[in-house]
Amino acid sequence: MVEEIAAENGSFLAISYEMSLGKEVSDEDWNESLYEKWGEFLGKIHHATKGYHLRSGGNTSPPKFVVPPETYTL
Structure with a gap:
C-alpha cells in the first residue's frame, strides 16, 4: 500500500x-x-x-509499473 502525505515542504510517501x-x-x-x-x-x-524520476525538492515518484513479487524471489 502506498499513500502520499502532504507536508509543509512538499509531500512524502508512506509505504x-x-x-x-x-x-x-x-x-x-x-x-x-x-x-x-x-x-x-x-x-x-x-x-x-x-x-524512477526525481520531483523538484528531491522526492522520488512511485514507479510507473508494478513488478510482480515472484520476480524478486531468491
Whole structure:
C-alpha cells in the first residue's frame, strides 16, 4: 500500500508491505548458487529503479509499473 502525505515542504510517501516468506540468511547458507541468485536479484532492482524520476525538492515518484513479487524471489 502506498499513500502520499502532504507536508509543509512538499509531500512524502508512506509505504507498507506484507511480510515476505523465507528466513534470514545465515553464514552456513552462503554458497555460489546463492551469490548468483543474489546478483540477479540486485540487477532486477537496479533495472526497476531506472523508471524512477526525481520531483523538484528531491522526492522520488512511485514507479510507473508494478513488478510482480515472484520476480524478486531468491
